[in-house]
Amino acid sequence: MTSIPSVNLEDFLSDDPKRKQKFIDEIGKAYQEIGFVALKGHFLDDKLVDSLYSEIKNFFSLPVEEKRKYEIPGIGGQRGYVSFGKESAKGKKEGDLKEFWHFGQYVEDDPERAKEYPENVEVKEVPAFNKVGKEAYQMLEKTAKYVLRALALHLDLEETYFDNYIHNGNSILRPIHYPPITEEPKAAERAAAHGDINLITLLMGAQGRGLQVQNHDGEWIDAIAEPDELMINVGDMLSRHTNNKLKSTIHRVINPPRELWGTSRYSIPFFMHPISEMKLDVLDSCVDENNPKQYEDITAGEFLNQRLIELGLKK
Incomplete structure (x- = not known):
């Protein structure tokens, strides 16, 4: 496969069984072959997208000492600000050329679950930042729910199989700023080659060259979305759960050509995580004599913890 397929969520949401099945077949095929799709018909409207980018630029343009007030020690970067060069890809010594922010789950109906997560961090200098971030988080979470329903049907599971696992799940919205490059990067990239940890990732801001996906x-x-598309890929949790039937694909964000070094890049991934106790054990339907079980049993929480240590975000 040499390009990223495009699908439209409106097909799945329609009352026409043929359109719904078309979406299930298209996204299932794409995730088995390349692990990425460009998705139209999601729940983010243009006004919300514009507001989100505006607020994110307002935050990242604050002085470094202001932003660092929001870097919370001891929580593995799960909420608030993570400063430039802190995160590196698994197996890489060089920090990625980026700074970012984390919005987390807004638990409103389960006090015990709320205790499990760090609280979201309020930015006083940019009053609309948190309000717009929360709204975008919830619209991306809603979009992800229907993508996972389609994948459940593709896997011959009950349509709402994932619903209870993702309700109040440990999902993260990560606005990223790749600042202008001021000197020749020795071995660092804006984001080195990596696979995502979670179930699926919904990415805003893949317009223009930069994101690249490694095919089989x-x-x-190049993975370049249209202005009205999200790029959505399979993460390692879903790949494990499906015995690698759905592919978690290695991807990266390359540095721009020298003439564009002076420009910032912004992208906003939403990492859809389940609740920590979800078992990622390989589904029975994904094991046969040609595809023996490839992964040990593990919970989502245990797997996440392992990966955060590998990324240098937890000790």
């Missing part, structure tokens, strides 16, 4: 032949292909 080892070739890097």
Whole structure:
């Protein structure tokens, strides 16, 4: 596969069984072959998208000492600000050329679950930042729910199989700023080659060249979305759960050509995580004599903890 397929969520949400099945078949095929799709018909409207980018730029343009007030020690970067160069890809010594923010789950109906997560961090200098971030978080979470319903049907599971696992799940919205590059990066990239930890990732801001996906032949292909599309990919949790039937694909964000070094890049991934006790044990329907079980049993919480240590975000 040499390009990223495009699908439209409105097909799945329609009352026409043929359109619904078309979406299930298209997204299932794409995730088995390349692990990425570009998705139209999601729940983010243009006004919300514009507001989100505006507020994110307002935050990242604050002085570094102001932003660092929101870097919370001892929580593995799960909420608030993470400063430039702190995170590195698994197996890489060099920090990625980025700074970012984390919005987390807004638990409103389960006090015990709320205790499990750090609280979201309020930015006083940018009053609308948190309000707009919460609204975008919830619209992306809603979009992800229907994508997972389609994948459940593709896997011959009950349509709402994932619903209870993702309700109040440990999902993260991560606005990222890749600042202008001021000197030749030695071995660092804006985001080094990596796979995502979670079930699925919904990415805003993949317009323009930068994001690249590695296909099964080892070739890097550009993943460029249309202005009204989200790029959505399979994460390692879903890949494990499906015995690698749905592919978690290695991807990266390359540095721009020298003439564009002076420009910032913004992207906003939403990492859809389940609740920590979800078992990621390989589904029975994804094991047969040609595809023996590839992964040990593990919960989502245990797997996340392992990966945060590998990324250098937890000790």
